[in-house]
Amino acid sequence: MFIFVMIFGYFAVPPELQRRVLLYGVLGAIVMRGAMIFAGVWLVSQFAWLLYAFGVPDHHRDQDAALRPPAARxxxxxxxxxxxxxxxxxxxxxxxxxxxxxxxxxxxxxxxxxxx
Structure with missing residues (x-):
């Protein structure tokens, strides 16, 4: 919900118009999540080696990124x-x-x- 509030604030969406965007946004997120799950299941069933590729930890990630102040938008x-x-x-x-x-x-x- 916090993300929706931030997006509505950024675009200055009037409260009476937010209902429709929420409805389509949630429905779109559900459909996209389902499509990604089915695509992932299909990929893993066709290419079992992908499980090993996804299982490798990312050692190159910046550990201090969460501690830095956000950049000016x-x-x-x-x-x-x-x-x-x-x-x-x-x-x-x-x-x-x-x-x-x-x-x-x-x-x-x-x-x-x-x-x-």
Whole structure:
């Protein structure tokens, strides 16, 4: 729930619009988790040696990463900038819609970004 609150705060999603994003976000997470589980089971059943590869501990991981203070958040995340460069995104929310038609063209709304 904490992650949802952070995302809603970052995108300034009005409380009355949060229900729809939560519904689709949770359903999407369940579907993706199921797909990953089934894909993992299939991969392990086809390639048993993968169990050994996943079992090797990661000695190169930075042990002090959790102790460092978080870096200052850039003005916009790189993925967010990339999406905004490739999609037409409206400046404001349009009720609970993820996409709207404006001047005959389909635009994504900030609700679509929140869902992603």
């Amino acid at each position: 850039p003005r916009q995340e790189p993925l967010l900038r990339w999406v905004q460069g490739h999609l037409r995104i409206t400046k404001r929310f349009h009720d609970e819609h993820f996409f709207v038609l404006q001047n005959g063209r389909r635009w994504a709304t900030p609700m679509f970004l929140v869902l992603g």
